[in-house]
Amino acid sequence: MRHLTVFPKSTVAKREKILNLLLGSSVIVLFLVGWELLFQLKIVNPLFISAPSRVVLAEIAMIKDGSLLKNLTVSAKEFLLGYGAAVLIGFPFGIILGWFKLVRGSFGPFIAALQATPRVALMPLFIIWFGLGITSKIVVVLMSAIFPLIVNLRVAMTTIDADLVHVARAYGASRWQIFHSIAFPTSLPFLMTGLRLAAGRGLLGVIVAEVFGGAEGIGYMIQYAGSTFQTDKVFAGVLVVAVSGITLDFSLDRLGRHFDRWRGEVPVH
Protein backbone atom coordinates (compact mmCIF):
# COMPACT_ATOMS: atom_id res chain seq x y z
CA MET A 1 0.00 0.00 0.00
CA ARG A 2 2.90 2.32 0.66
CA HIS A 3 4.85 1.50 -2.47
CA LEU A 4 4.09 2.87 -5.83
CA THR A 5 4.77 0.80 -8.90
CA VAL A 6 5.63 2.74 -12.02
CA PHE A 7 5.35 0.50 -15.02
CA PRO A 8 8.12 1.02 -17.57
CA LYS A 9 7.08 1.58 -21.15
CA SER A 10 6.88 -1.92 -22.50
CA THR A 11 9.40 -2.96 -25.12
CA VAL A 12 6.53 -4.15 -27.28
CA ALA A 13 5.18 -0.61 -27.54
CA LYS A 14 8.68 0.64 -28.37
CA ARG A 15 9.08 -1.86 -31.17
CA GLU A 16 5.71 -0.95 -32.60
CA LYS A 17 6.74 2.71 -32.58
CA ILE A 18 9.93 2.01 -34.54
CA LEU A 19 8.05 -0.14 -37.04
CA ASN A 20 5.46 2.60 -37.59
CA LEU A 21 8.22 5.15 -38.09
CA LEU A 22 9.91 2.95 -40.69
CA LEU A 23 6.65 2.25 -42.55
CA GLY A 24 5.60 5.89 -42.46
CA SER A 25 8.88 7.26 -43.76
CA SER A 26 9.26 4.62 -46.48
CA VAL A 27 5.89 5.62 -47.97
CA ILE A 28 7.09 9.25 -48.14
CA VAL A 29 10.39 8.23 -49.72
CA LEU A 30 8.55 6.04 -52.26
CA PHE A 31 6.26 8.93 -53.11
CA LEU A 32 9.19 11.31 -53.67
CA VAL A 33 11.09 8.77 -55.79
CA GLY A 34 7.98 8.07 -57.90
CA TRP A 35 7.40 11.78 -58.37
CA GLU A 36 11.01 12.36 -59.46
CA LEU A 37 10.76 9.42 -61.91
CA LEU A 38 7.52 10.76 -63.44
CA PHE A 39 9.41 13.98 -64.11
CA GLN A 40 12.74 12.55 -65.27
CA LEU A 41 11.13 9.98 -67.60
CA LYS A 42 8.74 12.66 -68.88
CA ILE A 43 5.71 10.44 -68.29
CA VAL A 44 3.72 13.56 -67.40
CA ASN A 45 4.40 17.02 -68.83
CA PRO A 46 7.28 18.29 -66.63
CA LEU A 47 5.83 21.80 -66.71
CA PHE A 48 2.81 20.63 -64.73
CA ILE A 49 4.36 18.56 -62.00
CA SER A 50 7.90 19.76 -61.43
CA ALA A 51 10.06 17.39 -59.35
CA PRO A 52 11.41 17.11 -55.81
CA SER A 53 14.90 18.01 -57.02
CA ARG A 54 13.61 21.12 -58.82
CA VAL A 55 11.58 22.12 -55.78
CA VAL A 56 14.70 21.93 -53.65
CA LEU A 57 16.59 24.05 -56.15
CA ALA A 58 13.78 26.61 -56.25
CA GLU A 59 13.79 26.69 -52.46
CA ILE A 60 17.53 27.35 -52.39
CA ALA A 61 17.20 30.08 -54.98
CA MET A 62 14.44 31.76 -52.95
CA ILE A 63 16.55 31.64 -49.84
CA LYS A 64 19.52 33.12 -51.68
CA ASP A 65 17.66 36.07 -53.20
CA GLY A 66 15.96 36.80 -49.89
CA SER A 67 12.41 36.56 -51.28
CA LEU A 68 11.54 33.61 -49.03
CA LEU A 69 12.51 35.38 -45.85
CA LYS A 70 10.73 38.56 -46.91
CA ASN A 71 7.48 36.78 -47.76
CA LEU A 72 7.67 34.49 -44.75
CA THR A 73 8.13 37.46 -42.46
CA VAL A 74 5.02 39.14 -43.86
CA SER A 75 2.91 35.98 -43.54
CA ALA A 76 4.23 35.23 -40.07
CA LYS A 77 3.42 38.75 -38.92
CA GLU A 78 -0.14 38.51 -40.26
CA PHE A 79 -0.58 35.10 -38.69
CA LEU A 80 0.85 35.96 -35.28
CA LEU A 81 -1.13 39.19 -34.91
CA GLY A 82 -4.39 37.55 -35.98
CA TYR A 83 -3.79 34.41 -33.94
CA GLY A 84 -2.70 36.38 -30.89
CA ALA A 85 -5.83 38.50 -31.07
CA ALA A 86 -7.95 35.34 -31.47
CA VAL A 87 -6.41 33.81 -28.33
CA LEU A 88 -6.71 37.02 -26.32
CA ILE A 89 -10.38 37.41 -27.23
CA GLY A 90 -11.46 33.79 -27.75
CA PHE A 91 -10.07 32.30 -24.53
CA PRO A 92 -11.83 34.59 -22.05
CA PHE A 93 -14.93 34.88 -24.21
CA GLY A 94 -15.31 31.09 -24.49
CA ILE A 95 -14.98 30.76 -20.73
CA ILE A 96 -17.50 33.52 -20.07
CA LEU A 97 -19.85 31.91 -22.58
CA GLY A 98 -19.64 28.57 -20.80
CA TRP A 99 -19.64 29.93 -17.26
CA PHE A 100 -22.58 32.33 -17.39
CA LYS A 101 -25.89 30.87 -18.51
CA LEU A 102 -27.29 34.26 -19.46
CA VAL A 103 -24.35 35.09 -21.72
CA ARG A 104 -24.64 31.66 -23.33
CA GLY A 105 -28.34 32.20 -23.94
CA SER A 106 -27.84 35.63 -25.49
CA PHE A 107 -24.67 35.14 -27.55
CA GLY A 108 -24.92 31.43 -28.34
CA PRO A 109 -27.10 31.63 -31.48
CA PHE A 110 -25.15 34.60 -32.85
CA ILE A 111 -21.84 32.79 -32.43
CA ALA A 112 -23.28 29.65 -34.02
CA ALA A 113 -24.48 31.61 -37.06
CA LEU A 114 -21.16 33.39 -37.43
CA GLN A 115 -19.29 30.13 -37.06
CA ALA A 116 -21.33 28.48 -39.78
CA THR A 117 -20.50 31.26 -42.26
CA PRO A 118 -17.36 30.48 -44.32
CA ARG A 119 -15.02 33.35 -43.45
CA VAL A 120 -13.45 33.30 -46.89
CA ALA A 121 -16.79 34.36 -48.32
CA LEU A 122 -16.45 37.54 -46.29
CA MET A 123 -13.04 38.26 -47.78
CA PRO A 124 -14.30 40.87 -50.31
CA LEU A 125 -15.93 42.73 -47.42
CA PHE A 126 -12.74 42.64 -45.36
CA ILE A 127 -10.85 44.09 -48.33
CA ILE A 128 -13.42 46.88 -48.70
CA TRP A 129 -13.29 47.60 -44.97
CA PHE A 130 -9.59 47.15 -44.26
CA GLY A 131 -7.89 47.50 -47.66
CA LEU A 132 -5.50 45.22 -49.47
CA GLY A 133 -2.76 45.56 -46.85
CA ILE A 134 -1.93 43.56 -43.79
CA THR A 135 -5.02 44.50 -41.74
CA SER A 136 -7.53 42.56 -43.83
CA LYS A 137 -5.33 39.44 -43.55
CA ILE A 138 -5.07 39.80 -39.80
CA VAL A 139 -8.85 40.02 -39.60
CA VAL A 140 -9.25 36.86 -41.68
CA VAL A 141 -6.83 34.99 -39.41
CA LEU A 142 -8.62 36.30 -36.34
CA MET A 143 -12.02 35.28 -37.67
CA SER A 144 -10.74 31.84 -38.67
CA ALA A 145 -8.86 31.06 -35.48
CA ILE A 146 -11.25 32.42 -32.88
CA PHE A 147 -14.09 29.92 -33.21
CA PRO A 148 -12.24 26.72 -32.29
CA LEU A 149 -11.09 28.54 -29.16
CA ILE A 150 -14.53 29.84 -28.22
CA VAL A 151 -16.20 26.48 -28.84
CA ASN A 152 -13.57 24.45 -26.97
CA LEU A 153 -13.57 26.64 -23.89
CA ARG A 154 -17.31 26.78 -23.82
CA VAL A 155 -17.38 22.99 -23.83
CA ALA A 156 -14.65 22.93 -21.16
CA MET A 157 -16.95 24.74 -18.74
CA THR A 158 -19.62 22.06 -19.17
CA THR A 159 -17.16 19.30 -18.22
CA ILE A 160 -16.39 20.72 -14.79
CA ASP A 161 -16.63 17.91 -12.22
CA ALA A 162 -19.72 18.65 -10.10
CA ASP A 163 -18.29 16.64 -7.18
CA LEU A 164 -15.25 18.92 -7.02
CA VAL A 165 -17.50 21.96 -6.95
CA HIS A 166 -19.55 20.31 -4.21
CA VAL A 167 -16.42 19.78 -2.10
CA ALA A 168 -15.20 23.32 -2.72
CA ARG A 169 -18.58 24.67 -1.62
CA ALA A 170 -18.43 22.52 1.51
CA TYR A 171 -15.13 24.26 2.33
CA GLY A 172 -16.88 27.59 1.91
CA ALA A 173 -15.35 28.49 -1.48
CA SER A 174 -16.64 31.61 -3.20
CA ARG A 175 -17.72 31.55 -6.82
CA TRP A 176 -14.43 33.19 -7.81
CA GLN A 177 -12.43 30.61 -5.84
CA ILE A 178 -14.37 27.82 -7.53
CA PHE A 179 -13.58 29.46 -10.84
CA HIS A 180 -9.86 29.77 -10.43
CA SER A 181 -9.23 26.57 -8.49
CA ILE A 182 -11.52 24.28 -10.51
CA ALA A 183 -12.90 25.85 -13.70
CA PHE A 184 -9.62 27.36 -14.89
CA PRO A 185 -7.50 24.20 -14.49
CA THR A 186 -10.30 22.21 -16.15
CA SER A 187 -10.16 24.56 -19.13
CA LEU A 188 -6.42 24.22 -19.81
CA PRO A 189 -6.43 20.93 -21.78
CA PHE A 190 -9.32 22.34 -23.82
CA LEU A 191 -7.36 25.53 -24.40
CA MET A 192 -4.48 23.45 -25.75
CA THR A 193 -6.73 21.58 -28.17
CA GLY A 194 -8.30 24.89 -29.15
CA LEU A 195 -4.89 26.43 -29.77
CA ARG A 196 -3.91 23.60 -32.11
CA LEU A 197 -7.15 23.73 -34.07
CA ALA A 198 -6.97 27.51 -34.21
CA ALA A 199 -3.39 27.40 -35.52
CA GLY A 200 -4.45 25.20 -38.42
CA ARG A 201 -7.40 27.42 -39.26
CA GLY A 202 -5.33 30.57 -38.91
CA LEU A 203 -2.65 29.28 -41.25
CA LEU A 204 -5.30 28.43 -43.80
CA GLY A 205 -6.72 31.94 -43.32
CA VAL A 206 -3.37 33.62 -44.01
CA ILE A 207 -2.74 31.71 -47.23
CA VAL A 208 -6.27 32.09 -48.56
CA ALA A 209 -6.30 35.80 -47.77
CA GLU A 210 -2.98 36.35 -49.53
CA VAL A 211 -4.00 34.29 -52.55
CA PHE A 212 -7.24 36.24 -52.72
CA GLY A 213 -5.74 39.69 -52.75
CA GLY A 214 -2.34 40.89 -51.75
CA ALA A 215 1.08 41.91 -52.95
CA GLU A 216 3.30 39.99 -50.55
CA GLY A 217 3.45 36.91 -48.34
CA ILE A 218 3.80 33.21 -48.99
CA GLY A 219 0.22 32.90 -50.25
CA TYR A 220 0.81 35.69 -52.76
CA MET A 221 4.08 34.07 -53.80
CA ILE A 222 2.30 30.75 -54.46
CA GLN A 223 -0.47 32.46 -56.36
CA TYR A 224 1.98 34.47 -58.48
CA ALA A 225 4.18 31.46 -59.22
CA GLY A 226 1.10 29.46 -60.23
CA SER A 227 -0.22 32.10 -62.63
CA THR A 228 3.21 32.26 -64.28
CA PHE A 229 3.56 28.46 -64.57
CA GLN A 230 6.49 28.21 -62.15
CA THR A 231 5.32 24.92 -60.67
CA ASP A 232 8.59 24.38 -58.80
CA LYS A 233 8.05 27.65 -56.97
CA VAL A 234 4.44 26.72 -56.18
CA PHE A 235 5.61 23.50 -54.59
CA ALA A 236 8.41 25.32 -52.81
CA GLY A 237 5.84 27.70 -51.31
CA VAL A 238 3.51 24.87 -50.34
CA LEU A 239 6.44 23.12 -48.68
CA VAL A 240 7.17 26.19 -46.58
CA VAL A 241 3.53 26.37 -45.48
CA ALA A 242 3.45 22.66 -44.67
CA VAL A 243 6.64 22.81 -42.64
CA SER A 244 5.37 25.84 -40.72
CA GLY A 245 2.11 24.07 -40.02
CA ILE A 246 3.78 20.90 -38.79
CA THR A 247 6.25 22.82 -36.61
CA LEU A 248 3.46 24.86 -35.08
CA ASP A 249 1.29 21.81 -34.40
CA PHE A 250 4.19 19.87 -32.93
CA SER A 251 5.20 22.69 -30.58
CA LEU A 252 1.63 23.20 -29.41
CA ASP A 253 1.23 19.47 -28.86
CA ARG A 254 4.40 19.49 -26.73
CA LEU A 255 3.11 22.45 -24.74
CA GLY A 256 -0.20 20.64 -24.28
CA ARG A 257 1.47 17.55 -22.87
CA HIS A 258 3.29 19.74 -20.41
CA PHE A 259 -0.05 20.93 -19.01
CA ASP A 260 -1.45 17.41 -19.06
CA ARG A 261 1.15 15.77 -16.82
CA TRP A 262 -1.33 15.22 -13.99
CA ARG A 263 -3.42 12.98 -16.21
CA GLY A 264 -0.72 10.31 -16.22
CA GLU A 265 -1.25 8.33 -19.37
CA VAL A 266 -1.24 10.97 -22.11
CA PRO A 267 -3.74 10.08 -24.81
CA VAL A 268 -2.37 9.87 -28.34
CA HIS A 269 -3.89 12.47 -30.61
Add this chain to the structure above:
Amino acid sequence: MRGIAQGYLANDNRPVKLAIKNLVVGYLDKQSGHTLVAVDRVSLDIREGEFVTIVGLSGCGKSTFLNAIAGLVKHQHGEIRVNDRIVNGPGTDRAVVFQKASLLPWRKVGRNITYGLELSGMKLAEAREKASYYVNLIRLNGFENHYPHQLSGGMQQRVNLARALACDPEVLLLDEPFAALDAITRELMQNELLELCEKVGKTVVMVTHQIDEAVLLSDRVIIFSARPAYVLDDISIPIPRPRKGHIKDSEEFRELVSTIWRVIEGNANIGGGI
Protein backbone atom coordinates in the same frame (compact mmCIF):
# COMPACT_ATOMS: atom_id res chain seq x y z
CA MET B 1 -40.72 6.57 20.08
CA ARG B 2 -40.98 9.67 17.99
CA GLY B 3 -39.58 12.84 19.41
CA ILE B 4 -36.51 14.49 20.75
CA ALA B 5 -33.61 12.20 21.51
CA GLN B 6 -32.34 12.44 25.02
CA GLY B 7 -28.85 13.79 25.49
CA TYR B 8 -27.66 10.32 26.26
CA LEU B 9 -25.12 10.64 28.99
CA ALA B 10 -27.02 12.71 31.52
CA ASN B 11 -24.02 13.35 33.72
CA ASP B 12 -21.63 14.15 30.87
CA ASN B 13 -20.37 17.65 31.53
CA ARG B 14 -18.40 18.20 28.35
CA PRO B 15 -19.70 21.28 26.52
CA VAL B 16 -22.16 20.76 23.68
CA LYS B 17 -20.29 21.25 20.41
CA LEU B 18 -23.05 20.72 17.92
CA ALA B 19 -26.66 21.40 18.85
CA ILE B 20 -29.46 20.59 16.45
CA LYS B 21 -32.95 21.61 17.36
CA ASN B 22 -36.15 20.55 15.57
CA LEU B 23 -34.41 20.37 12.23
CA VAL B 24 -36.68 19.98 9.21
CA VAL B 25 -35.15 19.59 5.77
CA GLY B 26 -37.34 19.38 2.71
CA TYR B 27 -36.52 19.28 -0.93
CA LEU B 28 -38.38 19.93 -4.13
CA ASP B 29 -39.14 16.75 -6.01
CA LYS B 30 -38.72 17.82 -9.61
CA GLN B 31 -40.97 15.09 -11.00
CA SER B 32 -44.03 15.70 -8.88
CA GLY B 33 -43.39 19.35 -8.11
CA HIS B 34 -44.13 18.71 -4.43
CA THR B 35 -41.89 19.54 -1.54
CA LEU B 36 -40.95 16.32 0.21
CA VAL B 37 -39.68 16.09 3.74
CA ALA B 38 -36.36 14.31 4.11
CA VAL B 39 -35.60 15.09 7.74
CA ASP B 40 -38.46 15.51 10.17
CA ARG B 41 -37.90 17.44 13.42
CA VAL B 42 -34.60 15.97 14.47
CA SER B 43 -32.99 17.24 17.64
CA LEU B 44 -29.55 16.15 18.70
CA ASP B 45 -26.88 17.37 21.09
CA ILE B 46 -23.35 16.30 20.36
CA ARG B 47 -20.68 16.98 22.97
CA GLU B 48 -17.10 17.94 22.45
CA GLY B 49 -14.95 14.99 21.44
CA GLU B 50 -17.91 12.71 20.88
CA PHE B 51 -18.04 10.36 17.92
CA VAL B 52 -21.66 10.02 16.86
CA THR B 53 -22.83 7.86 14.00
CA ILE B 54 -26.14 7.98 12.23
CA VAL B 55 -27.43 4.75 10.75
CA GLY B 56 -30.59 3.98 8.86
CA LEU B 57 -31.99 2.48 5.70
CA SER B 58 -30.49 3.77 2.51
CA GLY B 59 -32.36 6.80 1.25
CA CYS B 60 -33.74 7.58 4.69
CA GLY B 61 -32.38 11.10 4.68
CA LYS B 62 -29.27 10.66 6.80
CA SER B 63 -26.99 12.08 4.12
CA THR B 64 -29.35 15.00 3.65
CA PHE B 65 -29.15 15.56 7.39
CA LEU B 66 -25.34 15.64 7.22
CA ASN B 67 -25.41 17.97 4.22
CA ALA B 68 -27.70 20.27 6.18
CA ILE B 69 -25.16 20.38 9.03
CA ALA B 70 -22.44 21.10 6.47
CA GLY B 71 -24.59 23.97 5.20
CA LEU B 72 -24.83 22.56 1.69
CA VAL B 73 -28.57 22.00 1.97
CA LYS B 74 -30.93 24.62 3.34
CA HIS B 75 -33.18 23.60 6.21
CA GLN B 76 -36.78 24.78 6.39
CA HIS B 77 -37.17 24.80 10.12
CA GLY B 78 -35.15 24.49 13.30
CA GLU B 79 -31.60 25.50 13.99
CA ILE B 80 -28.05 24.24 13.94
CA ARG B 81 -25.50 25.60 16.38
CA VAL B 82 -21.77 25.01 16.51
CA ASN B 83 -20.27 26.22 19.79
CA ASP B 84 -23.63 27.84 20.50
CA ARG B 85 -23.35 29.94 17.33
CA ILE B 86 -26.08 29.52 14.74
CA VAL B 87 -24.75 28.38 11.40
CA ASN B 88 -26.34 28.95 8.06
CA GLY B 89 -24.41 27.83 5.02
CA PRO B 90 -20.95 26.28 4.77
CA GLY B 91 -18.11 27.39 7.00
CA THR B 92 -14.62 26.52 8.13
CA ASP B 93 -15.89 25.32 11.52
CA ARG B 94 -17.12 22.17 9.79
CA ALA B 95 -15.33 19.95 7.28
CA VAL B 96 -16.85 17.13 5.27
CA VAL B 97 -15.38 13.90 4.00
CA PHE B 98 -17.57 12.53 1.24
CA GLN B 99 -17.77 8.97 -0.04
CA LYS B 100 -15.93 10.01 -3.18
CA ALA B 101 -12.44 11.33 -2.54
CA SER B 102 -12.99 14.14 -5.09
CA LEU B 103 -9.39 15.30 -5.11
CA LEU B 104 -8.35 17.95 -7.61
CA PRO B 105 -6.66 15.73 -10.22
CA TRP B 106 -4.22 18.42 -11.40
CA ARG B 107 -2.92 19.10 -7.90
CA LYS B 108 -0.36 16.94 -6.19
CA VAL B 109 -1.30 15.31 -2.89
CA GLY B 110 0.36 18.07 -0.86
CA ARG B 111 -1.63 20.83 -2.53
CA ASN B 112 -4.82 18.78 -2.23
CA ILE B 113 -4.37 18.54 1.51
CA THR B 114 -3.90 22.29 1.83
CA TYR B 115 -6.84 23.02 -0.49
CA GLY B 116 -9.36 23.68 2.29
CA LEU B 117 -6.93 25.96 4.09
CA GLU B 118 -6.13 27.84 0.89
CA LEU B 119 -9.84 28.41 0.31
CA SER B 120 -10.08 29.97 3.74
CA GLY B 121 -7.51 32.52 2.59
CA MET B 122 -4.39 31.10 4.20
CA LYS B 123 -1.01 31.59 2.52
CA LEU B 124 0.38 28.41 0.98
CA ALA B 125 3.49 28.22 3.17
CA GLU B 126 1.43 28.59 6.32
CA ALA B 127 -1.11 26.04 5.07
CA ARG B 128 1.68 23.55 4.36
CA GLU B 129 3.03 24.07 7.84
CA LYS B 130 -0.37 23.56 9.41
CA ALA B 131 -1.21 20.52 7.29
CA SER B 132 2.10 18.75 7.93
CA TYR B 133 0.95 17.48 11.32
CA TYR B 134 -1.92 15.58 9.73
CA VAL B 135 0.22 14.44 6.81
CA ASN B 136 2.39 12.67 9.36
CA LEU B 137 -0.53 11.46 11.43
CA ILE B 138 -2.32 9.91 8.46
CA ARG B 139 1.05 8.60 7.25
CA LEU B 140 0.95 10.36 3.92
CA ASN B 141 4.51 11.67 4.14
CA GLY B 142 6.44 10.77 1.04
CA PHE B 143 3.31 11.00 -1.07
CA GLU B 144 3.04 14.78 -1.21
CA ASN B 145 4.42 14.89 -4.74
CA HIS B 146 2.19 12.22 -6.21
CA TYR B 147 -0.81 13.01 -8.35
CA PRO B 148 -4.13 11.56 -7.13
CA HIS B 149 -4.41 9.14 -10.07
CA GLN B 150 -1.21 7.46 -8.87
CA LEU B 151 -2.84 6.49 -5.57
CA SER B 152 -5.14 3.61 -4.63
CA GLY B 153 -8.72 4.29 -3.57
CA GLY B 154 -7.82 3.86 0.09
CA MET B 155 -4.91 6.28 -0.16
CA GLN B 156 -7.07 8.83 -1.97
CA GLN B 157 -9.60 8.63 0.81
CA ARG B 158 -6.84 9.24 3.35
CA VAL B 159 -5.86 12.37 1.47
CA ASN B 160 -9.51 13.39 1.57
CA LEU B 161 -9.51 12.86 5.34
CA ALA B 162 -6.26 14.78 5.73
CA ARG B 163 -7.69 17.67 3.71
CA ALA B 164 -10.62 17.87 6.14
CA LEU B 165 -8.52 17.52 9.29
CA ALA B 166 -5.97 20.08 8.12
CA CYS B 167 -8.69 22.74 8.41
CA ASP B 168 -8.88 21.84 12.09
CA PRO B 169 -12.69 21.99 12.09
CA GLU B 170 -14.82 22.13 15.23
CA VAL B 171 -16.90 19.30 13.84
CA LEU B 172 -15.78 16.67 11.37
CA LEU B 173 -18.54 15.30 9.14
CA LEU B 174 -18.06 11.92 7.50
CA ASP B 175 -20.54 10.90 4.81
CA GLU B 176 -20.16 7.14 4.28
CA PRO B 177 -16.42 7.69 4.01
CA PHE B 178 -15.48 4.08 3.30
CA ALA B 179 -18.50 2.94 1.27
CA ALA B 180 -16.65 3.10 -2.04
CA LEU B 181 -13.73 1.00 -0.83
CA ASP B 182 -13.29 -2.76 -1.08
CA ALA B 183 -14.05 -4.83 2.04
CA ILE B 184 -10.45 -5.34 3.15
CA THR B 185 -9.38 -1.73 2.68
CA ARG B 186 -12.54 -0.65 4.48
CA GLU B 187 -11.66 -2.75 7.55
CA LEU B 188 -8.13 -1.33 7.57
CA MET B 189 -9.40 2.21 7.20
CA GLN B 190 -11.89 1.73 10.04
CA ASN B 191 -9.05 0.70 12.33
CA GLU B 192 -6.98 3.64 11.20
CA LEU B 193 -9.80 6.08 11.74
CA LEU B 194 -10.42 4.60 15.18
CA GLU B 195 -6.81 5.16 16.14
CA LEU B 196 -6.77 8.60 14.57
CA CYS B 197 -9.90 9.83 16.33
CA GLU B 198 -8.68 8.62 19.70
CA LYS B 199 -5.48 10.58 19.08
CA VAL B 200 -6.96 13.89 17.92
CA GLY B 201 -10.17 13.81 19.96
CA LYS B 202 -12.28 15.55 17.33
CA THR B 203 -16.03 15.86 17.48
CA VAL B 204 -17.25 13.64 14.67
CA VAL B 205 -20.62 13.00 13.06
CA MET B 206 -20.58 10.07 10.66
CA VAL B 207 -23.22 8.62 8.42
CA THR B 208 -23.00 4.96 7.43
CA HIS B 209 -25.12 1.93 6.68
CA GLN B 210 -22.52 -0.45 8.07
CA ILE B 211 -23.76 -1.18 11.58
CA ASP B 212 -20.52 -2.82 12.71
CA GLU B 213 -18.58 0.21 11.51
CA ALA B 214 -20.89 2.43 13.54
CA VAL B 215 -20.48 0.38 16.71
CA LEU B 216 -16.71 0.07 16.36
CA LEU B 217 -16.09 3.79 15.97
CA SER B 218 -18.83 5.53 17.93
CA ASP B 219 -19.66 6.69 21.38
CA ARG B 220 -23.30 6.90 20.34
CA VAL B 221 -25.27 5.48 17.46
CA ILE B 222 -28.36 7.37 16.35
CA ILE B 223 -30.88 5.32 14.42
CA PHE B 224 -32.91 7.16 11.82
CA SER B 225 -36.32 5.98 10.69
CA ALA B 226 -37.29 5.39 7.07
CA ARG B 227 -37.96 8.61 5.18
CA PRO B 228 -38.87 11.15 6.39
CA ALA B 229 -36.16 10.63 8.96
CA TYR B 230 -36.67 11.12 12.66
CA VAL B 231 -34.68 9.68 15.53
CA LEU B 232 -35.83 6.14 16.32
CA ASP B 233 -33.28 5.47 18.99
CA ASP B 234 -30.10 6.80 20.51
CA ILE B 235 -27.85 4.00 21.65
CA SER B 236 -24.74 4.48 23.74
CA ILE B 237 -21.74 2.29 22.98
CA PRO B 238 -20.12 1.64 26.36
CA ILE B 239 -17.12 -0.29 25.01
CA PRO B 240 -14.09 1.31 26.68
CA ARG B 241 -11.42 3.13 24.70
CA PRO B 242 -8.85 2.76 23.33
CA ARG B 243 -10.53 0.14 21.20
CA LYS B 244 -8.98 -2.26 18.77
CA GLY B 245 -10.46 -3.81 15.63
CA HIS B 246 -10.70 -7.24 17.23
CA ILE B 247 -13.44 -6.11 19.61
CA LYS B 248 -15.74 -6.99 16.71
CA ASP B 249 -15.37 -10.61 17.87
CA SER B 250 -16.65 -9.91 21.38
CA GLU B 251 -20.07 -10.88 22.68
CA GLU B 252 -20.83 -7.31 23.74
CA PHE B 253 -20.08 -5.98 20.26
CA ARG B 254 -22.31 -8.50 18.54
CA GLU B 255 -25.12 -7.81 20.94
CA LEU B 256 -24.95 -4.08 20.24
CA VAL B 257 -24.98 -4.71 16.50
CA SER B 258 -28.02 -6.95 16.74
CA THR B 259 -29.84 -4.49 19.02
CA ILE B 260 -29.37 -1.75 16.44
CA TRP B 261 -30.29 -4.06 13.63
CA ARG B 262 -33.57 -5.05 15.36
CA VAL B 263 -34.57 -1.40 15.68
CA ILE B 264 -33.92 -0.75 11.99
CA GLU B 265 -35.62 -3.95 10.94
CA GLY B 266 -38.67 -3.27 13.10
CA ASN B 267 -39.07 0.16 11.57
CA ALA B 268 -38.60 -1.17 8.04
CA ASN B 269 -41.34 -3.75 8.61
CA ILE B 270 -43.77 -1.23 10.00
CA GLY B 271 -43.05 1.43 7.45
CA GLY B 272 -42.76 -1.07 4.64
CA GLY B 273 -39.48 0.73 3.98
CA ILE B 274 -36.57 -0.82 2.11
